[in-house]
Amino acid sequence: PKGSGIWRYATMLPMKAGVTMGEGRTPLVESRLKRNLWVKFEGANPTGSFKDRGMALGVTVAREAGANKVIVASTGNTAASAAAYAARAGLKAYVVLPRGNVARGKLVQAALHGAEILAVEGYFDKALSLVVEYGTRYAYPLNSFNPWRLEGQKTLAYEVYEELGCPDNIVVPVGNAGNIYAIWKGFRELGELGLCNKLPRMIGVQAAGAAPLARAWREGSQSPLFVESPSTIASAIRIGKPVNWVKAFIAVRESGGMFVEVDDADILRAQLALARVDGVGAEPAGAASVAGALALDLPGISVAVVTGHALKDPDVVEVRTTPVASQEELVSVLSR
Numbered sequence: 438p439k440g441s442g443i444w445r446y447a448t449m450l451p452m453k454a455g456v457t458m459g460e461g462r463t464p465l466v467e468s469r470l471k472r473n474l475w476v477k478f479e480g481a482n483p484t485g486s487f488k489d490r491g492m493a494l495g496v497t498v499a500r501e502a503g504a505n506k507v508i509v510a511s512t513g514n515t516a517a518s519a520a521a522y523a524a525r526a527g528l529k530a531y532v533v534l535p536r537g538n539v540a541r542g543k544l545v546q547a548a549l550h551g552a553e554i555l556a557v558e559g560y561f562d563k564a565l566s567l568v569v570e571y572g573t574r575y576a577y578p579l580n581s582f583n584p585w586r587l588e589g590q591k592t593l594a595y596e597v598y599e600e601l602g603c604p605d606n607i608v609v610p611v612g613n614a615g616n617i618y619a620i621w622k623g624f625r626e627l628g629e630l631g632l633c634n635k636l637p638r639m640i641g642v643q644a645a646g647a648a649p650l651a652r653a654w655r656e657g658s659q660s661p662l663f664v665e666s667p668s669t670i671a672s673a674i675r676i677g678k679p680v681n682w683v684k685a686f687i688a689v690r691e692s693g694g695m696f697v698e699v700d701d702a703d704i705l706r707a708q709l710a711l712a713r714v715d716g717v718g719a720e721p722a723g724a725a726s727v728a729g730a731l732a733l734d735l736p737g738i739s740v741a742v743v744t745g746h747a748l749k750d751p752d753v754v755e756v757r758t759t760p761v762a763s764q765e766e767l768v769s770v771l772s773r
C-alpha cells in the first residue's frame with residue numbers, strides 16, 4: 438500500500454494523508470520464551486511507543502480542525518508522542534503530568550520536543566480529569582477518549598495480519614484501556630472484510646496494584662472497581678480509573694477474551710527474560726503483556742504487544758559493573 442507510516446492504510450482511515458514520522462511497520466518477532474508466542478515490538482516507533490500510531494492521526498485531525506494547541510494528560514508516553522508529533526505539525530503541545538509518577542525518558546522527550554509540561558499533584562487520573570474538565574476549552578484534547586487516536590492505533594492489527602494472519606490471542610497491557618479496543622477494532626474490520634474468519638481473543642493484562650478491570654473481571658462485576666491510589670513499578674499503566682473501560686469490556690467480551698493481573702515481580706522478570714532471551718528491550722508496562730502470556734496457558738498462536746521501549750524508564754533497571762584495574766583482571770574475567 439502507498440503512503441508511509443499509518444497512511445499506508447489510508448483506505449481504512451478517516452483521513453487519507455497527514456502528519457507522519459514513518460510510525461508502524463514495527464518488528465514482529467517469534468519469542469523463544471514460549472512456544473507459539475510472538476512479540477510485536479512497539480518500542481521501535483519514532484518516539485518509542487505505540488502512541489505514535491494514534492498521535493499521527495490525532496495531530497492531523499487537530500490541525501485540520503484549525504487548532505494550534507493540543508493538550509494531553511499522560512503517564513508519559515502519550516506526552517512524549519504528542520510533543521513530537523505536535524512539533525512536526527507546527528502545533529503547541531501542553532502535557533499534564535502526575536508529578537513524580539513519570540519515567541525519566543518520557544519527561545525528557547516531552548521537554549526536548551518543546552511541550553509545556555504542567556505538573557499536577559496526584560495520579561494520572563487527576564491529570565486526566567483536569568484536561569477533560571478545563572483543558573478542552575483551550576486546546577484540542579488528544580487523549581484516547583478521542584476516537585482518532587484509536588483509529589490510528591488499530592493499524593497494529595493490520596500489520597499483524599499482513600505478517601502472521603489472524604492469531605488466536607492478542608495480549609495487551611491495559612492502562613487507560615484504549616489500545617485493547619483499538620486493536621480489537623482493527624481485527625473486527627479484518628473480519629468484516631472476510632480476511633479473518635476467526636478473530637483473536639483479546640487478553641488485557643494489568644498490574645496487580647492498578648487493576649480496576651482485572652479485578653472486576655475476576656469478581657464478575659459489570660463495571661470496573663476503580664483504584665484510588667494505583668501502585669505499580671510499571672508507571673505507564675499506573676492508572677486507577679481507565680477512561681475507555683466500556684470499550685475495553687466490549688473488546689474482551691466480544692472476542693471471548695479476559696482480563697488478568699500480574700504482579701510487579703512478574704513484570705520485572707518478564708522484562709529481563711524478554712531482553713536476555715529475545716533481545717527485545719521493553720519498559721515495564723511493555724513487558725506486562727509478556728508476563729501475562731507466560732503466566733497463562735493460551736491455546737494457539739499468541740501475539741504479546743510490547744508497548745514501550747526500555748529506554749523510557751532507565752531507572753528501573755539494575756546496572757552491575759565489574760571493575761577491571763589491570764589486563765590480568767580483564768583476562769581473569771574473560772576466562773571465567
Ligand SMILES: Cc1ncc(COP(=O)(O)O)c(/C=C/C(=O)C(=O)O)c1O
Binds near residue numbers: 513
Ligand atoms: C508503555 C505503555 N503500555 C501500555 C499502556 C496502556 O495503554 P492504554 O490501555 O491504551 O492506556 C500505556 C499507556 C500510557 C498512557 O496512558 C499515557 O501515556 O498517558 C503505555 O505507555
